[in-house]
Amino acid sequence: MNTIIAFIFMFGLLVFIHELGHLILAKRAGMLAREFAIGFGPKIFSYRKHETLYTIRLLPIGGYVRVAGEDPEIIDLKPGHHIGLEFNDLGEVNKIIVNNKSNHPDAKVVEVSRIDLDHELTIEANDLDTETFHKYSVNRQALFVMDEKETLIAPYDRQFSSKNTIQKGLQVFAGPFMNFALAIALFIALGFAQGVPAEQAIIGEVQEDSPAAAVDIEAGDQVVSIDNQSINTWTDFVRYVQERPGETVELTMERGDELVTTSVAPAEITEQGQSIGQLGVRRHFEDAPGDVIAYGFTQTYDMTILILDALGQLVTGQLSLDALAGPVGIYSATDDVVQTGFFNYIMWTAMLSINLGIVNLLPLPALDGGRLIFIGLEAIRGKPLDPQKEGIVHFIGFTLLMLLMIAVTWNDIERLFM
Template sequence: MNTVIAFILMFGLLVFIHEWGHLIFAKRAGMLAREFAIGFGPKVFAFTRNETVYTIRLLPIGGYVRVAGEDPEIIDLKPGHHVGLEFNEFGKVNKIIVNHKTKHPNARIIEIEEADLDHALQIKGYEVGEEEKLVFDVDPKAFFVMDERETQIAPYDRQFASKTVTQRAMQLFAGPMMNFVLAIFIFLILGIIQGVPVEEAQMGEVIADSPAAEAGIKEGDEIIQIEKDSISTWEEFHTIVRSSPSEELNVTVLRDGEEIALTVVPNEAEGVEGEESFGQIGVYQAFEKSILGTIPYGISQTYETSKLILTNLGMLITGQLSIDALSGPVGIYDATDQIVQTGFTNFLLWTAMLSINLGIVNLVPLPALDGGRLLFVGIEAIRGKPVSPEKEGLFHFIGFALLMLLMIVVTWNDIQRLFL
């Protein structure tokens, strides 16, 4: 049960912060955000606030912000349609009843001759049985009423396409950006809880029965020399040990102001697919409490984790990593189950890594992802005019179908790994 709760909270946080970035920048640009959704599929819960419907949906495989103009509008008034019109106190149309007009006895029934709800915000037509042409001004925040459900109209200046290239690019980039911001914030919390790593090669926890413990290395020791090489940073120490599996290393440690000579032989650890084996001696880096140090720590950890994920992504693209290395929701749940059992700080670290991963993957220029849509905005900026909506829509539709196919394959691999 702890794993289920942890997974739901983690998934909800990652998706919420990503989509919240899209939502905030859409509203700042004046776009009409119709829906803010966590999950896909049937609605489980919904409420409306400030023009936006907030929903939680059944399938926990992502989320979205539906902005007016990104997809074809649901309702299109055509000549010959009969609609009911209701008016506000200023005489402007504030409700357009598409069907079930008998449930709105105060509505004026109009046969449409022409409707422009993008620019002029006018409806022209005739009352049924009359010949006099009437012109009705429409409130910019009027609603369609269809099957007794209200949907706000979207004048062109509230649609995605009406905004500048910069505004649209920022709205698309804001989701991944917020995932990086979340990761920095989580690393800040980790820095406050456990401290920040010291720059020197100072030992933290020494694992029992490890090569370091057998060599006599203790917590608090500082490695100042390996063989004839002076050591001043943890990175230098880590690099030498990692590159020396099964090799005898003469090290000099500084303990309580005294230099002590020791000998350690790193174990040979097997690398992941595509990597060579490496050495490890079973010690953790020392940490120190530093409130000011948490800020650069949060930024640097986010940067280093991003580099690692990008390296693995590059290996996947070049074929150095197979598709079997990918994990979907099932694999992430299984990993979360194992990590939750190791403690809260490791769970926070896992959440930060997944947040960075979500941000990077969404910036990959693939169809249906933020990066794919940013690609089209970039093409528009270069050529001076947008790609036709039909071509872009087909590109994203095919891409989304392929991504769903990839998700099925990855999920199947995850399930197989669980039972092998």
């Protein structure tokens, strides 16, 4: 049960933060955000606030912000359509009844002759009761009513396509950016909670009944050399000790203002079938605010480089596609991480947030990176590409990504039963 809760919280947080970036920049640019969704597929929860419908959907494979003008509008009225019109106190159309007009007895039923809800905000139509022709003004906040569900119209200046390339690019880039920002925030929170691991080989804690305790190594000692070989980092120190199980080594340490030299034999332990040396000491952690904040950025950078390196190995064939994990694989890994403690779970969440940001920036159709490519081409050409052709490319890309997700998920399930 703990793993289920941890996974749902983690997935929800990563997708929420990502889509929140898209939503905030859409609203800042004046775009009409019709829906903010976590998950895909059937709705299991929905809540409308102002212009936007907030939903949680069944399939935990991502999320989206549906902005007017990014995709063809669901409701497309043509000449000859019969619709019902309701008016506000100023005589403007404030509701357009698309079907089930009998449920709206006060609506005026007309036959559309010409309709422009993008620029002019007018409807030219024949009144079916009086057989007279009228030109109606439409309020900017007018609603479509279809199957008794209300949807705001989207004047052109509220549509994604009406914005300049900078506004479009920032709105698309904001999602991945928020994932990197979340990772930085999580690493900073970890730093304040448990301290920041010191880069130098400084002893933080000495375990009782360990080789280090037997030779009076103390917390705060900084190892500067082993067997007359200079030690600059904690990683150097750990590697040297692990490679010499049972061998006596000579440590030179700074203790206050003096140098202390002692000899010690690392204990021999077995880890993953391999013998390694261990002194029984833990790393020193620092808690200076400046170090903690810097740690948030450096850890995010280091993780980004590691993930990019792994992606490069996938592209060059050094890693097989079997190395990829879908929702099932991530759930299984989360189960393992949860068992190791809360701090490791937070670090795992930060790493997945970076991974989500990077993957979304890949120049593939249907991902944010693919959309940024199209926006870049628009900037170079000086005019947008054909929306229908772009939509087809993104649809094909989305379909291929779903097929890849199914294949990866199948591999995840097979690994569970191996």
